[in-house]
Amino acid sequence: MHTNSLYQEVILDHNRKPRNYGKLDHANHHAVGHNPLCGDRLDISLQLDNDQINNIAFQGESCAICKASASMMTTAVKGKSRADAETLIHEFRELATGKLDISQPNHLGRLTVFSGIRDLPTRVKCAILPWHTLHAALNSLASVSTEADDSAQSMSNHS
Amino acid sequence: MNSTNISLKPEISSSLNWDRIRADFPILQLKIDGKPLIYLDNAASSQMPQQVIDRLVRYQTTQHANINRAVHYLSEIATLEYHNARCKLQQFINAREDREVIFTSGTTDSINLVMHGYGRKFIKADDEIILTTLEHHSNIVPWQMLAEEKGARIRVVPINDKGELEVDEYEKLFNEHTKFVGLIHVSNALGTINPIQRMIDFAHRHGVPVLIDGAQAAPHIPIDVQALDCDFYAFSAHKLCGPTGVGILYGKATLLEAMQPFKGGGDMIASVTFEKTAYNTIPHKFEAGTPPIAAAIGFGTAIEYLTDIGIERIAAYESGLLAYATECLSEIPGIKIIGTAAEKTAVISFIIDGVHPHDVGTILNQDGIAVRTGHHCAQPIMQRFNVPATSRASFAFYNKRTEVDALVAGIKTVQKIFL
Numbered sequence: 001m002h003t004n005s006l007y008q009e010v011i012l013d014h015n016r017k018p019r020n021y022g023k024l025d026h027a028n029h030h031a032v033g034h035n036p037l038c039g040d041r042l043d044i045s046l047q048l049d050n051d052q053i054n055n056i057a058f059q060g061e062s063c064a065i066c067k068a069s070a071s072m073m074t075t076a077v078k079g080k081s082r083a084d085a086e087t088l089i090h091e092f093r094e095l096a097t098g099k100l101d102i103s104q105p106n107h108l109g110r111l112t113v114f115s116g117i118r119d120l121p122t123r124v125k126c127a128i129l130p131w132h133t134l135h136a137a138l139n140s141l142a143s144v145s146t147e148a149d150d151s152a153q154s155m156s157n158h159s
Numbered sequence: 160m161n162s163t164n165i166s167l168k169p170e171i172s173s174s175l176n177w178d179r180i181r182a183d184f185p186i187l188q189l190k191i192d193g194k195p196l197i198y199l200d201n202a203a204s205s206q207m208p209q210q211v212i213d214r215l216v217r218y219q220t221t222q223h224a225n226i227n228r229a230v231h232y233l234s235e236i237a238t239l240e241y242h243n244a245r246c247k248l249q250q251f252i253n254a255r256e257d258r259e260v261i262f263t264s265g266t267t268d269s270i271n272l273v274m275h276g277y278g279r280k281f282i283k284a285d286d287e288i289i290l291t292t293l294e295h296h297s298n299i300v301p302w303q304m305l306a307e308e309k310g311a312r313i314r315v316v317p318i319n320d321k322g323e324l325e326v327d328e329y330e331k332l333f334n335e336h337t338k339f340v341g342l343i344h345v346s347n348a349l350g351t352i353n354p355i356q357r358m359i360d361f362a363h364r365h366g367v368p369v370l371i372d373g374a375q376a377a378p379h380i381p382i383d384v385q386a387l388d389c390d391f392y393a394f395s396a397h398k399l400c401g402p403t404g405v406g407i408l409y410g411k412a413t414l415l416e417a418m419q420p421f422k423g424g425g426d427m428i429a430s431v432t433f434e435k436t437a438y439n440t441i442p443h444k445f446e447a448g449t450p451p452i453a454a455a456i457g458f459g460t461a462i463e464y465l466t467d468i469g470i471e472r473i474a475a476y477e478s479g480l481l482a483y484a485t486e487c488l489s490e491i492p493g494i495k496i497i498g499t500a501a502e503k504t505a506v507i508s509f510i511i512d513g514v515h516p517h518d519v520g521t522i523l524n525q526d527g528i529a530v531r532t533g534h535h536c537a538q539p540i541m542q543r544f545n546v547p548a549t550s551r552a553s554f555a556f557y558n559k560r561t562e563v564d565a566l567v568a569g570i571k572t573v574q575k576i577f578l
């Protein structure tokens with residue numbers, strides 16, 4: 001296990017300067033992801049029109065792996081259809097848990113920088129949390145709640 | 160029991176060969192990714208010396224049977240060895256009688272036993288239970304469950320910016336509703352040693368019983384439950400170089416006798432009919448089912464091992480390590496130590512500016528360094544210091560100064576990566 005291969009410059013850069021960081025004014029989908037084991041917390045808001053992600057933003061308190069994963073995720077799914085985003089969510093989860101053969105064609109592009117996470121089982125959740133949260137936001141009802149759920153669930157939808 | 164016990168003169172600790180003691184721990188020879196293991200997560204669980212491992216093997220290979228039942232050879236020897244382990248624990252904490260020592264599955268189980276056995280019988284609506292900000296979740300959640308069930312209230316003792324209890328505030332919390340105090344002896348997250356003697360004495364002046372969570376104290380501070388006069392004292396074997404899955408609850412015999420059983424089953428009964436069950440005497444009343452016999456016997460051997468070295472010597476050696484580590488870490492720019500109490504065990508909780516503790520832990524692991532990262536099952540403390548989590552290095556008597564140096568180098572690597 002070589003940790004340096006995980007903390008690559010692209011990840012450190014997205015941690016330092018997260019893209020699409022903040023909250024959308026006109027979001028119509030929203031979800032909060034929470035990892036009760038480590039306290040990571042992520043808030044994702046979407047503007048989804050005709051099944052297309054026209055805008056996305058995230059904010060929260062998390063480790064570098066989680067923040068970089070969220071940042072890179074937002075750049076990857078912005079402008080994509082809901083179906084394409086769900087494909088990426090699926091592929092990223094397979095990548096992080098070591099089930100994806102990255103020599104085969106996939107849609108992840110630079111996101112394969114996270115492939116090293118599979119050797120760190122305790123950190124897999126950090127990388128996946130944004131994707132779980134995006135999945136929850138995509139499947140939530142239209143309107144936005146400003147309430148953050150403090151329940152011990154790892155994920156909570158808001159509608 | 161206070162800090163004077165651990166401030167022994169350095170010559171006492173230097174008279175022991177600590178390198179030879181370290182050699183008793185086979186796991187410390189491990190390499191992690193080619194690097195020597197530097198185990199600084201002792202507050203989570205300590206490692207086991209060969210003497211305890213050998214004892215477990217000897218028990219399983221020559222002495223194992225169920226206890227308190229059959230009349231055959233193995234059952235008699237297992238029963239005797241289990242009882243001997245109880246007596247070693249009794250001596251270790253200077254309890255009056257061996258029946259005041261109940262084997263549990265660990266500190267959490269011990270606290271739950273008190274909640275169910277004492278709390279559910281004696282705590283009523285409108286009663287108040289005093290806890291402190293420094294409590295581990297295991298000494299918070301059971302009492303919240305009880306408070307919810309009974310309509311009782313939890314009152315919380317605050318801490319100051321150094322992570323010390325505000326004892327004056329504690330004393331102000333007492334009133335006619337106060338019925339119980341749950342108090343951590345040493346904070347697992349910060350290492351703060353609490354002035355429990357003063358706090359127990361004060362509670363007793365109000366006729367209120369006190370439970371001490373000693374999980375972090377027993378490995379580092381000599382415990383004398385008669386001198387303390389605490390009503391309950393709980394700790395786990397696996398933080399004392401023993402096996403997981405066993406711990407004890409000390410309770411004053413009169414209280415234990417007045418309490419209701421926690422778990423029902425075999426061994427805890429005197430007689431059973433479908434009309435009525437008569438309960439066994441203490442400690443058996445609280446030891447339903449087959450206990451962790453091997454683990455309890457290993458616990459006894461671990462106690463012997465530590466007593467042979469001497470808890471005072473261990474404390475003196477560890478406070479030397481703490482002073483050295485505190486000095487080294489304080490010199491690194493961008494490091495903040497959380498928890499700077501005047502009286503501490505060898506625990507350093509810290510944060511590195513701009514780096515989340517989980518990233519710190521993963522990068523230190525690359526150098527073979529094991530620290531704990533997270534909220535340490537003490538979220539109220541994290542909230543008090545307004546941090547989501549910390550990294551925590553916790554030292555044992557088998558750690559060396561060179562391992563502190565390695566930690567410092569590891570922290571500098573983290574800072575370089577996140578520059």
